[in-house]
Amino acid sequence: MRRVILYIATSLDGYIARPNGDTSWLHDERYSLEGEDFGYGALLQSIDTTLMGYKTYQVILGFDMPFPYPDKVNYVLSRSPHADAAHVQFVQEDATVFVRNLKRQQGKNIWLIGGGQVNTLLLKAGLIDEFIITYVPVILGDGIPLFAQGTPEKQLHVLESKSFRNGFVQLWMQP
Template sequence: MRKVILYIAQSLDGKIARMNGDVDWLDKVHSVENEDYGYASFYESIDTTLMGNRTYEKILSFGIEFPYAGKENYVFSQQKGKHDTEHVKFIGDELTSFVREIKQEEGKNIWLVGGSEINTLLFNAGLIDEIYLFTMPITVGEGIPLFAGRLTERQLKLAEVSTYTSGVICKKYVMKKD
């Protein structure tokens, strides 16, 4: 079975973006040359991405080529009139059923890109298998939290901790099965 992996950065105060969705604060974190925090290896391990519409729209606003071309990309949106594009397919209903189905398909792992509402929905449904949480040494103040709303109580196992000279800490959590 494929795994759904939440691979995401947050500020020290638990924000994944500013209130307007900007992640410009990520560029303020000192980066060591040629340090990708394991991103290239992780990216090779997935063939599918999941994201919310606001996350997708923010990515488009960067004015760059779509960064996940060549992967199967699904955007969850309740907005009517969304049409599939060259790079993404829009999913409007039955999000948890859809994710359960694609987890059963053949393929590599699935990257849950975010945002906070989808993170919460999939977490509460028990559909996230692993979390790679990169805590950046910066505070944002007001912003969008890692999870929106109330979470189901769930035990996680800390599987790995990686520290970087930039001050970034990555904690890998694995969901404990009931």
């Protein structure tokens, strides 16, 4: 069975973006390390599918670059109807049913890109198999949380932790 991997960065206070969806704080030059991709390349090699919420998709479209995952099957979960776009299929059906079925299909792992609402929904349904969370040494004070308010308590088993010279700390965990 395919695995759903939540690979994401968060501020020390638990936000994945500013209130308006801005993630520019992740790309601060101070955090750049020559030759280090924080496991991103290995993640991309292990997946053939991405899964994201509509707001996250809109943030990605706002980057000044072409769509970054054209060689993957990309699903965008949305409550509203949208016509499929280049490299993207929109999913309006129940997200938990969709992801359960997706996990049963043949293929590589599935990258859960986010955001907070989708993360919470799939966490509550027990559909996230791995968590690779990178903590960035910044406090945003407000924003879009990694998991929405009301998320139930969930114990995770830490498989590995890594610290980087730039202050990032990455945890690899499983339920």
